Amino acid sequence: GENVEQHPSTLSVQEGDSAVIKCTYSDSASNYFPWYKQELGKRPQLIIDIRSNVGEKKDQRIAVTLNKTAKHFSLHITETQPEDSAVYFCAASGGGQGAQKLVFGQGTRLTINP
Amino acid sequence: GAGVSQSPRYKVAKRGQDVALRCDPISGHVSLFWYQQALGQGPEFLTYFQNEAQLDKSGLPSDRFFAERPEGSVSTLKIQRTQQEDSAVYLCASSWDNNEQFFGPGTRLTVL
Numbered sequence: 001g002e003n004v005e006q007h008p009s010t011l012s013v014q015e016g017d018s019a020v021i022k023c024t025y026s027d028s029a030s031n032y033f034p035w036y037k038q039e040l041g042k043r044p045q046l047i048i049d050i051r052s053n054v055g056e057k058k059d060q061r062i063a064v065t066l067n068k069t070a071k072h073f074s075l076h077i078t079e080t081q082p083e084d085s086a087v088y089f090c091a092a093s094g095g096g097q098g099a100q101k102l103v104f105g106q107g108t109r110l111t112i113n114p
Numbered sequence: 115g116a117g118v119s120q121s122p123r124y125k126v127a128k129r130g131q132d133v134a135l136r137c138d139p140i141s142g143h144v145s146l147f148w149y150q151q152a153l154g155q156g157p158e159f160l161t162y163f164q165n166e167a168q169l170d171k172s173g174l175p176s177d178r179f180f181a182e183r184p185e186g187s188v189s190t191l192k193i194q195r196t197q198q199e200d201s202a203v204y205l206c207a208s209s210w211d212n213n214e215q216f217f218g219p220g221t222r223l224t225v226l
Contacts (some may be wrong), residue, residue: 036217042158042207051213056170091156100147100162101159101170104158106156107154
């Protein structure tokens with residue numbers, strides 16, 4: 001089945017700097033890659049997603065890139081703000097049997113230092 | 115509109131007790147998913163419904179776990195004879211197009 005690896009597990013950046021989180025996946029049939037932000041004690045919230053027919057997608061300060069050949073995708077946050085502090089999860093779905101389920105990475109705890 | 119809701123938000127059970135966790139998906143969402151999130155980990159898939167049909171239950175960790183969605187809307191996840199290793203946050207998510215999933219706030223289960 002699908003396996004998603006996420007790095008780094010923790011990331012600390014200065015306010016205003018950029019943050020990059022990387023994920024790799026194992027199932028070449030996966031075709032949908034969402035990123036979720038989860039604040040302490042809250043529900044995961046979708047912040048951006050990308051499908052396998054697109055290489056890059058941007059939404060204001062957030063962008064995601066996908067390299068299907070290498071089977072990795074990355075989240076880029078520019079001009080970071082204190083409210084960006086949270087745990088971020090990547091996920092993959094769409095491949096093989098049970099195609100609908102999301103397989104999540106282990107999460108990255110992002111801290112923005114003022 | 116209203117998002118996915120779950121109840122109870124917190125549940126404390128003694129080892130060996132049965133528990134029932136409820137999920138109210140977004141109205142009209144065909145797909146419903148249950149995930150288990152251990153402390154400091156990403157959510158892990160448990161089971162998936164399309165309307166009332168349970169199409170994938172490959173993630174249920176044991177036969178003590180049972181889920182149902184009899185009328186294709188509200189779903190219940192039942193755990194029988196709870197064990198300490200069942201302690202986790204149980205997340206429900208619903209989806210219209212089987213891609214973008216909207217999560218509920220979760221039920222935090224603590225088994226003593």
